[in-house]
Amino acid sequence: METYRDSQGLEYSASSSASIERFDDLMSSFMGYKPDVGMKLKALLKDDPSMPMALCMKGYLAKMMGLKALHERALAMAETLTGNGFDRLGHREAMHIKALEVWCSGDLEKTASIWEQILLHYPLDCIALRLAYFNHFYSGDARRMRDSLMRVLPFWEQAHPYYHYVIGLYAFALEECGEFELAERYGREAVAVNPQDAWSVHAVAHVMESQERHQEGIDWIVNLEPHWSAVNNFRFHLHWHRCLFHLEKGExxxxxxxxxxxxxxxxxxxxxxxxxxxxxxxxxxxxxxxxxxxxxxxxxxxxxxxxxxxxxxxxxxxxxxxxxxxxxxxxxxxxxxxxxxxxxxxxxxxxxxxxxxxxxxxxxxxxxxxxxxxxxxxxxxxxYEYDRIGGSIAQRDLFNMMLLDAAGQACRHLEMRALGAERVTLRPQSRWAWLQYGQAFKHLQEQVKAKEAFDQALRLYSNSHD
Ligand SMILES: [Fe+2]
Incomplete structure (x- = not known):
């Protein structure tokens, strides 16, 4: 096994330089959420069965699926790789294998810190970048997601074929931090370069969801669908976002x-x-x-x-x-x-x-x-701790809706009114929020206020169907 460098200058141990080109090709599918990642990896491993980064990638992809059976497979892969020793491996490869091993042990804080360490040395390592991001996302820490990107962004040239993926990742992290204007600017820039970049389309959809731009959100997703629909099952999440907009419009x-x-x-x-x-x-x-x-x-x-x-x-x-x-x-x-x-x-x-x-x-x-x-x-x-479970603000919002629903069903009408007030303040274009708010007033015998809230809900419904 020899050491080769890819187009970014990153070192890999492999049996031939052809494996590096194929790993590069694999990365392009990985970054683009393409459905052929597994197939490309399998073909690469068939020809170069002991390439350490390909084996590590197999373990990583298994862990990303979150299935118990695949966790066992990733664990076996980590044990095989660590059993082979690190002596003959490069620094970056050894760190990745360590990260896989620690990920399988369940210590995500330590795993994420290894990926961040890799990025300190190799800011163009898109595997570490994507996995650190994945982990920060499911730790519910948007600032970590954003800052992780900010630390590497200056090292990515605009001409780099993955540059738009990187600013798309950054765009979503910004949105989750409430920096909507900047998020939309980066997201749109990424989509302008490559409209097939589903994550960047998604980042802008999140901005529109946060800002209650319902019809604009539907148009954005639908108009770009011919481009992004060739990605893996992540495309269904974009359809889910479209549903959130339709739901608010009562469709x-x-x-x-x-x-x-x-x-x-x-x-x-x-x-x-x-x-x-x-x-x-x-x-x-x-x-x-x-x-x-x-x-x-x-x-x-x-x-x-x-x-x-x-x-x-x-x-x-x-x-x-x-x-x-x-x-x-x-x-x-x-x-x-x-x-x-x-x-x-x-x-x-x-x-x-x-x-x-x-x-x-x-x-x-x-x-x-x-x-x-x-x-x-x-x-x-x-x-105030929902965010710890990870996922996006839009996804976790279901628990806010549930809390309001629970208050109503439990006849806690003062709490329902308070939560309704919160929601109409945060989401003044939400028909559902105004209906809940109106119900709370109705239960509290505040008929005038109830009518105002119900009228507002009706106006929103009419306006969105003009
Ligand atoms: Fe989303």
Whole structure:
């Protein structure tokens, strides 16, 4: 095995220079969310079965799927790589293998710090960049995501073929930090260079969601769809975003159609985000008073396959949503047993499960079992810590909506009015928010205020359908 350099000057151990070119090609698919990443990696490993970075990448991709079975595969890969010793490897390769090993142990703080160390030495290492980002995202720390990008951005030349991916990553991180104007500028710049860059399209969609630009958000996603629709299952998340805009406009039929035709069209692939998108959308539809029929049951088998996953609290809570909403008591019990063990494990996500996840899980169960007051108390107790489960502000907003719903169902009308006031202040264009606010006034016998809120909801509905 020799040492070769790729086009960025990064060193790799491989059996031939052809492997480096193929790894480069693999990276271009990885950065572009292309569906052929696995296929390219498999072909590369067939010809160069002991290339360390290719093997490490196999472990990384397995971990990114968040499936228990794939965790075992990643662990075996890490053990093989570390068993071979680091002596003959370059500094960067050895650090990546260490990161895979530590990731498999569950210490995400340490894993992320190794990737950040790699970036100190090699700011053009897009694997470390993407994985650090992934980890910061699921640690719920938007500032870490943003700062990680800021530290490397000056090293990326505008002419670099991945430059737009990097500013697209930065754009989303900025959006999550509330820096909407800058986020939109970087996101649009990335999309102008490459409209197939689904993550950058997504970053701008987030800005529009945060700023309640509903119709503009739909147009943005739909008009660019011919470009981004060739990416992997991440494309369904863009459809999910489109649904959020339609939902705010009261266009429930479109939402149901997108759910049925797209969001649940590939559940067999076991991509965790598919289930998160669908579960989150169904729960929102119900909060909007939409009859969803037997759609929870459609998701149930896919959710049950993931009861034993222990990678992402955020994703597991969405699987639990499906299981409790489908009324599967046995699976609910199994999942809660699993959660309790996870919460005691002490690993990074286990600590998040202990601190926040268990309360959210209990709230989900209590909401479905007719105990809204307990649900309200569980949610209210940790409402300022939701971000610790990771995911985006838009995704976690479901728990804010649930808290407001729980207040109403528990006849806590003062709290409902207060939460309604918060929501109409934050989201003045939200029909749902004004309806909830109006309901609170109605229950409190404040009829004039109730009428004002309901009239505002009606005006928003009419305006969005002019
Ligand atoms: Fe998103």
């Amino acid at each position: 429930h039929e479109q939402v149901l159609d997108i759910h049925d035709q797209l969001l649940v069209s590939d559940l067999d692939s076991d991509f965790y985000l598919d289930l998160c998108n669908a579960a989150s959308l169904l729960w929102r539809l119900e909060l909007h008073g939409v009859e969803i029929g037997g759609r929870w049951q459609v998701l149930l088998e896919a959710a049950k396959r993931r009861i034993e996953d222990r990678d992402l609290v955020f994703a597991s809570l969405h699987y639990l949503m499906v299981i409790v909403a489908a009324g599967d008591c046995q699976s609910t019990k199994s999942m809660m047993d699993q959660f309790r063990h996870w919460a005691d494990s002490g690993d990074t996500q286990g600590q998040i499960m202990h601190r926040v996840g268990m309360s959210l899980a209990n709230a989900l169960i209590n909401m479905r079992q007719g105990k809204p007051d307990q649900a309200f108390q569980s949610l209210a107790g940790i409402r």
